[in-house]
Amino acid sequence: MPMTFHQIHTHFVAEVSGVDLSAPITSEEAQIIENAINRYGVLVFREQSISDAQQASFSRHFGALEVPGLKTNITKAKNRRLGKFMADISNLDRAHNILDSESRQRMFNLGNRFWHSDSSYRAIPAKLSLLSARVVPQHGGQTQFADMCAAYDALDAKLKKEIDGLVCEHSLLYSRGRLGFGDFTKEEERNFRPVHQTLVRVHPASGRRSLFLSAHAGQIVGWPTPVARVLLEELTEFATQAQFVYTHHWRPFDLVIWDNRRTMHRARRFDDANQVRDMRRTTVAGEAPTVAKQPNNITDA
Ligand code: OGA
Ligand code: MN
Numbered sequence: 001m002p003m004t005f006h007q008i009h010t011h012f013v014a015e016v017s018g019v020d021l022s023a024p025i026t027s028e029e030a031q032i033i034e035n036a037i038n039r040y041g042v043l044v045f046r047e048q049s050i051s052d053a054q055q056a057s058f059s060r061h062f063g064a065l066e067v068p069g070l071k072t073n074i075t076k077a078k079n080r081r082l083g084k085f086m087a088d089i090s091n092l093d094r095a096h097n098i099l100d101s102e103s104r105q106r107m108f109n110l111g112n113r114f115w116h117s118d119s120s121y122r123a124i125p126a127k128l129s130l131l132s133a134r135v136v137p138q139h140g141g142q143t144q145f146a147d148m149c150a151a152y153d154a155l156d157a158k159l160k161k162e163i164d165g166l167v168c169e170h171s172l173l174y175s176r177g178r179l180g181f182g183d184f185t186k187e188e189e190r191n192f193r194p195v196h197q198t199l200v201r202v203h204p205a206s207g208r209r210s211l212f213l214s215a216h217a218g219q220i221v222g223w224p225t226p227v228a229r230v231l232l233e234e235l236t237e238f239a240t241q242a243q244f245v246y247t248h249h250w251r252p253f254d255l256v257i258w259d260n261r262r263t264m265h266r267a268r269r270f271d272d273a274n275q276v277r278d279m280r281r282t283t284v285a286g287e288a289p290t291v292a293k294q295p296n297n298i299t300d301a
Contacts, residue, residue, distance in 0.1 A: 001017075001018040002018055003016060003017070003018040003019050003029065003032055003033075004016070004017050004018050005036050005040065005043075007040065008044070008246070009147075009246045010243070011147045011149075011150035011243075011244065012040050012041040012042055012145075012147040012149075012150065012246065012262075012263070013040055013041065013042040013043075013044065013145065013246045014036060014039075014040040014042075014043055014044070015043075015044045015045075015046070016033070016036070016043050016044065016045050017046075019033075019045070020048075021045060021048045021050050021054065021055075021058050021255060022048065022049060022050050022051075022054050024057070025058065025061065027061070030061035030062070033061075033062075033257075034061075034062055037062075037128065037257060037259050038203070038205035038206055038259070039206070041145075041147060041149070041258065041259045041262050041263050042145050042246065042256065042257070042258045042259070042263060043256070043257045043258075044248065044254065044255075044256050045254065045255040045256070045257075046251065046253075046254055047251075047253055047254075048132070048253050048254070048255045049253045050132060050253075050255065052082060052083055052086050052280060055086075055130065055132050055255075055280065055282050056083075056085050056086070056282055058130070059085075059128075059130050059282040059283075059284055062127070062128055062284045063127055063128070063284040063285055063287065064284070064285050065085045065282055065283060065284060065285065066085075066119060066122075066126060066283040066284070066285045067084060067085065068085070068086070068087035068088075068281075068283065069087075070300065071121065071122065071172065071191040071192070071300075072108070072172060072191075079093075079094055080094065081093065081094045081096070082280060085282055086280050086281070086282065087280070087281040087282070087283060088280065089109075089112070089131065089267075089279040089280065089281050090135075090276070090277060090278040090279055090280070091106065091109065091272045091276065091277055092276065092278060093105075098272075098273065098274070098276060099272075101273050106272070107179065107181070108176070108179075108181075109272075110179055111175050111176065111178075111179055111215065112266065112267040113266055113267050113268070113269070114175065114178060114215035114266060115146065115213070115214070115215060115236060115240055115264045115265070115266045116175065116214040116215040116216060116264060116265070116266065117212065117213070117214040117216075117260045117263070117264050117265075118260045118283060119260070119283065119286075120170045120197060120212070120214040120216045120217065120260075121170045121171050121172050121175070121192070121194075121195060121216045122195065122286075122300045123195045123289055123294050123298050123299055123300050124285065124286040124287070124288065124289050124300055125170075125197065125260060125261075125286050125289075125290065126260045126283050126284065126285060126286055127259070127260060127261060127284045127285060127286045127287065128257055128258065128259055128260065128283070128284040129257070129258055129260060129281055129282075129283050129284075130255060130256070130257045130281065130282045130283075130284070131143070131255070131256050131257075131258075131279055131280070131281045132253070132254075132255045132279065132280050132281075133250045133251065133252055133253060133254045133255075133278075133279050134252065134253070134278040134279065134280065135252065135276045135277065135278035136250045136251065136252055136277060137270040137271060137272075137275035137276065137277050138275060139270060139271065139275075140268055140269050140270030140271070141250065141267065141268060141269075141270035141275075141277050142247050142248055142249050142250065142267075142268045143247075143248045143250070143256070143265055143266070143267055143268070144245050144246065144247050144248070144265060144266050144268065145245065145246045145248065145258060145263050145264070145265045146239055146240045146244050146245050146263060146264045146265070147244045147245075147246075147262065147263060148210035148211045148212070148213065148239055148244075148262050148263060148264060149203070149206075149208045149209065149210040149262050150243075150244050151210070151211055151238060151239035151240075151241075151244045152200065152208075152209050152210045152211050152239075153208075153209075154238075154244075155211075155238070160200075163199050163200055163211075163231075163235075164200060165198075165200075166198070166199040166200070166220055166221075167196050167197070167198055167199065167220070167221040167291055168196070168197050168198075168199050168212070168217040168218075168219065168220055168221070168228075168232070169194035169195070169196060169217070169218060169219035169220075169221065170194060170195055170196075170197050170214060170216040170217050170218075171192050171193065171194035171195070171216060171218065172188075172191070172192045172216065173189075173192045173194070173218070174194075174215070174216055174217065174218030174219075175214075175215040175216045175218075176192075177218070178215060193295075193296065193298055194218075194219065194295070195289075195294055195295075195298055196221065196289075196290075196291045196293075196294055196295060197212050197217070197289075197290045197291065198212060198290045198291055199211065199212055199213075199220070199235075200212065201261065201290050203259075203261055203262055204261075204287070204288075206262075208262070210261070210262045211235055211239050212290065213232065213235055213236050213239060213264060214264065217232055218232075220232070236264075239264070240264070247268075250279075260286075261286070
């Protein structure tokens, strides 16, 4: 059966049918999917009952995988529930029990409720994220996506000119700060040194411009912090208006791929103290930084 793509939002997002991701795909099929990612920004695959290993090998068609937690250090290796390349986007501990309501991990996970682009705090931000739903809660827990190309296109010409060439600082210091975390260890301070990202980026495949915003962005280089924060907030509010947003209502075994180079996303509330939500993410690393040089030659290693 040939693969088909059905666009489900005015600006972006397509639902894909005619492919079984639990079986290996050919490089031609991978190319068709990559072209569709470049075109639609978000792809929804339904009824894909895949293992972690199948998810990882499918993801590798699109580039090298990020190792989650390198900078975040939320979960020490011995406490991890999943393998090295799987980001655990669940509310479960290693024993598959719902996280204690006071746990630090639960608190950190709440960061996903803010609009963000994955790994924008890394010197080379993420290319793609692939999120597989294994167990979904009865109510809530949707994921929303915002099309940052459509948002950029809709900015007025004067504002486009004002933001042209601006560079932002992205760091977990800022996104965790929003959650009320402030007491960082020496190691965290080192890991969380801000990286630079251009505010307007050009998609390498489509040539389209987009706003590169994220909860991790907390400063514009050379600007007074409050002036920067106000502009970033205003742009975020503009870019996440209803007409630019798609809300994904999860069913078990949905797999959603999004292009972090042109979208932001966030998780919606659910009863995380009582209901299980087991989602697993693989992340395809980006290919290049968005700026010519990082401060202090920061790398992702
Ligand atoms: C992620 C993420 C949102 C969600 O996996 O990167 O932000 O709805 N997930 O779980
Ligand atoms: Mn995310």
